[in-house]
Amino acid sequence: MNLPKRFTSPVLLAVALTSTPALQAADWAQALTPLEIKTLPTDLNVQPQNPPTYSWSRHSTNPPSYVIEVRDSKGVVYATYTSFRNWYLPSKAMPADTYTWHVRPSTSTIWSVDRKFVINTQSTAYEVGENTELRARVIARARPRALQSGMPLYANWTAAMLADRGAAVVQLKKEVDWNITALPVITDATWGLNTTTLVTAAQAAQVADIRKQLGTRKRQLESASLLYRLTGEAKYLTEALRRGDEMAGFNPLGPTNYAQQDQAPYAIASTLIHAYDALYDALSATRRAAWLKSVAAYGNQIYADLSKDNGRIDQYPFDSHGISNTAGLAVLSTLGLGDVPDANAWFDFSFRSYVSSLSVWSGPEGGFANGSAYAEYAVDLYMQVYQPALQAMGLDLYAKPWSRGFMNFFTYFVPPGQKSHVFGDSHEVMPSAQIMKAYAVNFATPAAAWYANSIPGAFDALTLLRAPYPLPSAKVSASAAVAPTVNSIMLPSIGWAALHSSLADPARTSVYFKSSPYGSYNHSHGDQNSLVVMSAGQPMLAEGGWYDYYGSPMWLSWYRATKSHNALTYDGGQGQVVNGDNMVSLTNNGKITAFSTTASMDYVEGDATPAYGGALTSAVRKVWYLRSIDAIVVQDKFKSPAAHTFEWNFHAFAPLVADTTVAGIPAQSISYQGRKLCVRPVSGTGIKFTQPNVVLQMAGRAETQGVYSLTAPATSGEFLMVLDVGCKHPTVTLTTGVSRTLTVGGVAITVPN
Numbered sequence: 001m002n003l004p005k006r007f008t009s010p011v012l013l014a015v016a017l018t019s020t021p022a023l024q025a026a027d028w029a030q031a032l033t034p035l036e037i038k039t040l041p042t043d044l045n046v047q048p049q050n051p052p053t054y055s056w057s058r059h060s061t062n063p064p065s066y067v068i069e070v071r072d073s074k075g076v077v078y079a080t081y082t083s084f085r086n087w088y089l090p091s092k093a094m095p096a097d098t099y100t101w102h103v104r105p106s107t108s109t110i111w112s113v114d115r116k117f118v119i120n121t122q123s124t125a126y127e128v129g130e131n132t133e134l135r136a137r138v139i140a141r142a143r144p145r146a147l148q149s150g151m152p153l154y155a156n157w158t159a160a161m162l163a164d165r166g167a168a169v170v171q172l173k174k175e176v177d178w179n180i181t182a183l184p185v186i187t188d189a190t191w192g193l194n195t196t197t198l199v200t201a202a203q204a205a206q207v208a209d210i211r212k213q214l215g216t217r218k219r220q221l222e223s224a225s226l227l228y229r230l231t232g233e234a235k236y237l238t239e240a241l242r243r244g245d246e247m248a249g250f251n252p253l254g255p256t257n258y259a260q261q262d263q264a265p266y267a268i269a270s271t272l273i274h275a276y277d278a279l280y281d282a283l284s285a286t287r288r289a290a291w292l293k294s295v296a297a298y299g300n301q302i303y304a305d306l307s308k309d310n311g312r313i314d315q316y317p318f319d320s321h322g323i324s325n326t327a328g329l330a331v332l333s334t335l336g337l338g339d340v341p342d343a344n345a346w347f348d349f350s351f352r353s354y355v356s357s358l359s360v361w362s363g364p365e366g367g368f369a370n371g372s373a374y375a376e377y378a379v380d381l382y383m384q385v386y387q388p389a390l391q392a393m394g395l396d397l398y399a400k401p402w403s404r405g406f407m408n409f410f411t412y413f414v415p416p417g418q419k420s421h422v423f424g425d426s427h428e429v430m431p432s433a434q435i436m437k438a439y440a441v442n443f444a445t446p447a448a449a450w451y452a453n454s455i456p457g458a459f460d461a462l463t464l465l466r467a468p469y470p471l472p473s474a475k476v477s478a479s480a481a482v483a484p485t486v487n488s489i490m491l492p493s494i495g496w497a498a499l500h501s502s503l504a505d506p507a508r509t510s511v512y513f514k515s516s517p518y519g520s521y522n523h524s525h526g527d528q529n530s531l532v533v534m535s536a537g538q539p540m541l542a543e544g545g546w547y548d549y550y551g552s553p554m555w556l557s558w559y560r561a562t563k564s565h566n567a568l569t570y571d572g573g574q575g576q577v578v579n580g581d582n583m584v585s586l587t588n589n590g591k592i593t594a595f596s597t598t599a600s601m602d603y604v605e606g607d608a609t610p611a612y613g614g615a616l617t618s619a620v621r622k623v624w625y626l627r628s629i630d631a632i633v634v635q636d637k638f639k640s641p642a643a644h645t646f647e648w649n650f651h652a653f654a655p656l657v658a659d660t661t662v663a664g665i666p667a668q669s670i671s672y673q674g675r676k677l678c679v680r681p682v683s684g685t686g687i688k689f690t691q692p693n694v695v696l697q698m699a700g701r702a703e704t705q706g707v708y709s710l711t712a713p714a715t716s717g718e719f720l721m722v723l724d725v726g727c728k729h730p731t732v733t734l735t736t737g738v739s740r741t742l743t744v745g746g747v748a749i750t751v752p753n
Contacts, residue, residue: 029056029103029112034586035316037086041117044098048364048401050123051094053356055087056103056112058315063105073098082106085314089356091133093125124401128355131348137393138337143280144229146335146388148468154230164471165464169230172223172461179220180239185246186213191255204549210261217243218271223462225278230465237282244275244287248294258301262321265298266328270384273335288339296340299332303346311349317360318586320370320522324378327385330354334392354385355395358402361518363493366405369518371424372413376432379406379439386442387466398442398472407443407451410436412489412498416454417506417537419673423496423514423530425523425547425559428698434460444472449481450504487627488602490595494518495528497595499602499625509725510534511625511632515590515606523550525560526576528590528608529621530567533632533677535725540670540677541566544651544705546698558696563649563705568608568619568636568719570644577613588613593620600628601747616640618716622752629730629745632723635752643713648721649705650679656691656706661729668706669727678724679706682734682742686711687719720751 029039039056041047054068068081068088078099081088098118102111129137138145154169191210195203221243228236247268250256256264272291276283283291302325306313313322332340333347340346359378361369368375386397397403413422414431421427433455440452441459452473473481483504490497495516501509512532520526533541544564548554558564562575569575577588587610594605602625609619618639625632638646652670659667659678666689667680681687687708694703710717722732722744730745740751 027113028059028110031057033583035318035583037315037317039112039115041101042115044116044118046118046120047123048405050119050125051090051092051127052117053087053089054081054083054101054103055357058086059105059108059110061105061107062310063107065106066103067106068101068103069111070099070101075100085311085353087314087353087356089128089352091127091130093127094119096120096123126400128352128395131352134351134393134395135337135344135347138334141392144278145392146274146277147226147229147466148391151230151469153232155232161469164474165469168459168461168464169227171458172227172465173231175461176220176223176227176236176239179216180235183216183220185242186217187249188251188254188256193255195255195260198551201549201552204552206255207261208549210256210264211267214247214256214264214267217247218267219462221247221271222274222278225275226462226465228282229278237279240275240279241283241287244272244279244291247272248291250294252294252297252301256298258298258305262305262325265301266325266332269295269298269302269332270328273332273340276339277335292336292340295332295336296342299329299336299340299346300342302329302332303342303349307349311353314353317357318521320361320374323360324381326350326354327381331385331388334388355397355400358382358397358400359406361494362405362409362491364402364405365409365491365493366402366407367409367491367494367496368406369424369494369496369516369521370523371421371427372410372431373421373426373429374424374523375406375409376414376421376435377426379410380432380435383438383442383463390468404443404445407440407445407448408489409491410439411447411451411484411503412500413496413512415500415503415508415510415537416451418510418534419537420534420539420542422512422532423527423543424525425550425555427543428546428701433457434463438463438467441467441471441473444475446476446480446482447484449473449476450483453478453481454483454506486597488597488625490592490604492592495590495592495606497592497604499597499604499623501627501630507536509625509630510537511602511623513592513604513606513621513623515592515608515621517586517589517591519585519587519589519611520560520576520578521585524585525565526562526578526611527565527567528576528611529606529619529636530562530565531621531623531634532566533723533725535675535677536673538673538675539653540672540675540725541679541723542651542653542703544694544703545696554696563647564651566650568621568638569647569649570615570640572645573647573649574615574644576608576611584613601626601749615644624749626744626747626749629728629747630725631728631730631744631747632725633742633744633749633751634719634721634723636719637717637752639716641715643715645713646710646717646719648708648719650707652677652704652706653701654704655702656704659727666708676725676727678727678729680722680724680732681708682720682722682732686717 036057041052065084070078072078100114104111193206224236224240258265329350333343336343389395437452437455440448487500497513499511515528545559560578563569563573579585590608592606596603605622622635654672657669659669665684670677690707733743735741742751
């Protein structure tokens with residue numbers, strides 16, 4: 001990645017080092033590119049968390065530290081902080097007030113421009129101690145510090161504990177017993193390719209296999225270690241020692257080296273430190289030393305990458321693996337403090353950095369721009385940090401406002417019973433009931449309890465047995481565990497909206513809309529202003545393709561392309577600019593420009609004009625969900641400098657059948673998994689319907705694509721569509737004039753000309 005330089009002109013640099021009121025308006029702390037850290041808090045926004053994290057773009061001189069000054073509404077200095085990095089999280093909550101803050105290098109008198117924010121009754125106090133305090137808490141905690149203290153042996157569990165978790169012990173024992181013989185011991189020789197640079201499918205397959213093989217062995221080692229702590233049975237100690245030696249036997253300079261597979265070091269080091277923590281008093285001095293040597297080697301590989309350039313993701317945070325590895329380093333350091341010499345440095349670098357934000361993939365409301373599947377993968381990792389942090393230092397990361405918002409994100413975008421994820425890479429994957437349930441039970445709220453109770457199937461045994469007893473969600477009675485009564489939501493920072501007929505109803509209609517400021521960056525797609533429609537959890541207007549591997553030919557040509565989504569293209573499938581991990585992908589984006597919800601109707605509007613990279617001068621989609629008749633109206637209006645043949649794409653996992661009920665209009669019917677959806681243009685004039693052959697088909701699934709297109713090239717135009725859930729065939733009329741009235745099944749809306 002070519003990173004932009006700040007104040008590259010010598011003249012400008014000289015000016016920048018002399019403070020003047022005129023220069024202050026230029027604001028050195030503001031990011032020069034979308035890839036840099038956002039300067040926050042700002043714009044008089046109410047802060048969900050009290051105190052907030054302050055962040056800013058680095059000064060060109062790379063000073064040794066920064067000074068942050070915060071003033072109250074009367075202009076009195078409330079606090080002055082010093083930070084050695086370009087972010088700062090105070091350790092104490094603030095009184096309610098409107099605050100102004102600015103920042104300067106410690107070597108200069110140049111302040112950034114003033115920014116304002118609000119702390120009020122909507123702001124939740126959430127305090128995180130300083131590193132010295134947190135480290136002291138961890139060191140004072142006897143091992144096993146990652147497990148709940150005072151947990152009796154399984155043989156001494158009460159009837160209540162057995163009722164809650166006895167089945168999980170039985171299930172985990174069966175799993176571990178099976179894998180004792182079924183899971184072979186592997187070595188570095190399992191993988192023979194050099195994957196420092198990925199250019200072939202075989203290399204990508206090896207990287208994926210390393211992740212898979214280490215994941216299964218990580219689970220076996222941690223499960224066997226936990227079972228030994230719970231039961232005292234010697235066979236589980238024997239298996240844990242064997243698996244620990246297997247993991248410690250990998251060469252840190254071999255195929256699991258950070259440069260070849262940057263997720264492998266965490267997998268190996270984290271499972272070894274977890275096992276070390278759980279089995280501490282059962283390990284010989286020789287084995288302790290061998291395991292810790294591996295932890296240190298792999299941990300330092302992670303630390304070396306993250307800490308270079310004075311903490312590279314502090315300035316350039318949009319790095320999914322970098323963020324994950326920061327979380328991983330927080331785990332390694334928390335469990336390694338006192339025994340791994342480098343753990344102090346790891347902890348001070350990573351823990352509060354991770355906790356200060358948790359994610360750059362959304363604002364404070366807790367969404368996840370990379371897609372709901374990657375949100376699931378992320379929360380699986382988050383829980384690996386949250387659980388030991390709670391036990392080792394008493395810090396409840398589930399109580400952080402962002403974490404609560406993340407639970408809200410899952411509630412609305414992956415509701416119970418949904419059969420696939422939405423938006424971004426792996427959108428075709430079925431949500432993991434075990435992961436979703438495991439996260440939800442950590443919140444003592446009616447909505448989270450409803451969510452957990454509504455997901456069928458058992459808990460993941462290992463996750464449940466590590467969780468605090470009793471579970472927080474158990475504090476909510478069955479009668480109080482209810483779904484939110486507000487059935488729609490919009491998350492502005494990621495540009496997503498969810499419109500449901502009724503969240504509480506498993507047979508719900510769900511309309512998902514995306515027009516995201518994150519564009520097609522990283523695991524996101526060129527799908528701004530796209531929508532997905534589900535009925536009873538089944539995708540009716542679906543998303544095309546599947547995720548084989550990052551950067552694959554299919555990923556580039558079809559999966560991420562606009563034409564594989566329910567969105568607007570032109571001239572045979574030309575769509576939005578999709579360039580992967582670079583600045584263009586963030587700037588060619590979308591934005592939700594309006595949202596409203598009532599008991600009978602929801603409305604959302606998005607502007608995806610920038611996503612088309614200048615080919616279009618306007619690309620606006622408006623969506624009405626008519627809840628009272630369970631129908632959706634979609635209006636696309638578009639303009640371009642040159643004439644194009646514009647196209648309205650939609651996808652399904654069932655044949656498209658001409659709906660002859662609507663005479664003269666090329667309507668289409670979709671029947672899938674016992675549900676129906678009819679796609680109907682309001683008028684058949686000036687458009688035609690075609691059905692391209694979808695060449696790339698996912699095994700076990702038939703994908704179809706329908707395209708409505710203009711019959712002649714134009715520089716502007718409109719598609720006005722009705723999506724009839726259940727194919728009820730309501731009467732549709734459109735009156736024209738200064739403003740137009742569209743009536744669907746007796747429900748009238750005003751449609752702009």
